[in-house]
Amino acid sequence: MIPPPRVLVSCVMPLGSIAGHPRLLSLLSRAMARQTLPPALLLSGPGGVGKRTTALALAETLNCPQPRTLGNWLEIDACGACASCRRIARGVHPDVIVLEPGETGAIRIDEVRDVIDRANYRPFEGRRRVVIVDEADTMAPAAQNALLKTLEEPPSASVFMLVSSMPDALLPTVRSRCPRLRFGALLAADVAGVLMRDHGYTEAEARAAAADADGSIGCALAVRNVDLVGARDAAQRLLEHAARVSNPVHRLELARNLTGKKSATAAERDQLAVCLRALASLLRDLGVLAVRADTSSLANADLQADLGPLSDAFDSERSTRAFTAVDRALGALERNVGPKVVADWLVLQL
Numbered sequence: 001m002i003p004p005p006r007v008l009v010s011c012v013m014p015l016g017s018i019a020g021h022p023r024l025l026s027l028l029s030r031a032m033a034r035q036t037l038p039p040a041l042l043l044s045g046p047g048g049v050g051k052r053t054t055a056l057a058l059a060e061t062l063n064c065p066q067p068r069t070l071g072n073w074l075e076i077d078a079c080g081a082c083a084s085c086r087r088i089a090r091g092v093h094p095d096v097i098v099l100e101p102g103e104t105g106a107i108r109i110d111e112v113r114d115v116i117d118r119a120n121y122r123p124f125e126g127r128r129r130v131v132i133v134d135e136a137d138t139m140a141p142a143a144q145n146a147l148l149k150t151l152e153e154p155p156s157a158s159v160f161m162l163v164s165s166m167p168d169a170l171l172p173t174v175r176s177r178c179p180r181l182r183f184g185a186l187l188a189a190d191v192a193g194v195l196m197r198d199h200g201y202t203e204a205e206a207r208a209a210a211a212d213a214d215g216s217i218g219c220a221l222a223v224r225n226v227d228l229v230g231a232r233d234a235a236q237r238l239l240e241h242a243a244r245v246s247n248p249v250h251r252l253e254l255a256r257n258l259t260g261k262k263s264a265t266a267a268e269r270d271q272l273a274v275c276l277r278a279l280a281s282l283l284r285d286l287g288v289l290a291v292r293a294d295t296s297s298l299a300n301a302d303l304q305a306d307l308g309p310l311s312d313a314f315d316s317e318r319s320t321r322a323f324t325a326v327d328r329a330l331g332a333l334e335r336n337v338g339p340k341v342v343a344d345w346l347v348l349q350l
């Protein structure tokens with residue numbers, strides 16, 4: 001029998017493919033299905049957790065000619081495959097306007113006025129005109145004031161989405177007109193999943209990067225060129241060594257592994273800072289294991305088999321004490337204390 005021709009169907013579902021935030025996405029999907037999405041929204045939360053991606057996915061769903069009706073945790077979602085969805089994803093849809101700070105680092109008042117003008121026309125081809133103001137907190141107060149009236153009474157077919165990781169920098173009058181969607185940090189597993197799926201990381205790279213990223217995909221990508229796997233390895237070896245050996249001379253030998261073999265002090269400082277963050281992350285996990293808390297919150301879940309035995313030596317009290325020492329070491333690095341001095345001091349505190 002001749003097999004049927006292979007049809008390439010993109011299975012990208014924009015809301016459904018966003019990592020984390022299931023409750024928030026579910027709420028938004030339901031609001032769109034029932035056409036009760038407020039015309040002005042503020043998406044707030046830490047950087048790099050998917051706020052802007054969510055705003056774009058909402059724009060796709062609002063304009064997709066064949067949205068999928070899912071009826072599961074998402075009621076509807078964009079198809080992700082049609083011309084409209086693809087153009088929104090590529091940033092070339094005439095009805096989806098993204099306003100963001102330019103080279104000056106601020107969104108200018110004339111840009112805001114221009115967007116308000118455009119929002120007053122009916123959409124060219126979509127159902128809704130969507131204006132996404134990314135890093136909305138970079139609008140000066142005058143620019144925010146220019147936007148106020150439009151946020152109060154948005155043109156009938158328009159939706160305004162303000163995106164900000166510093167919402168307190170927005171005028172209270174602006175904040176009060178936009179129902180707020182609070183995004184939290186992602187789980188390390190979600191960050192690692194996105195790094196593997198969308199950015200070509202191997203599992204080991206993704207896990208090490210996620211453990212260092214405080215629940216932010218953006219933070220993980222920002223340190224893409226740093227040897228995170230090596231840093232986490234060094235941190236793990238140091239803890240294993242410290243669990244067995246108390247002789248200070250032997251401990252000090254290990255301090256060298258933390259700063260790496262780079263000659264420049266600046267490079268040593270960066271390498272040590274990454275190592276210290278890896279140490280802090282491992283110690284936090286040891287603290288979780290010591291009190292037998294829910295292991296789904298482990299940042300280094302892939303190392304759980306190694307961390308288990310280590311948690312016998314690093315009980316709750318010792319891991320907390322060590323965590324505090326790592327924190328002080330990071331503070332000393334920031335105050336420009338030499339990296340070798342910091343590393344030597346720290347290995348004796350574990």
Ligand SMILES: [Zn+2]
Nearest residue numbers: 064079082085
């Ligand atoms: Zn579509």
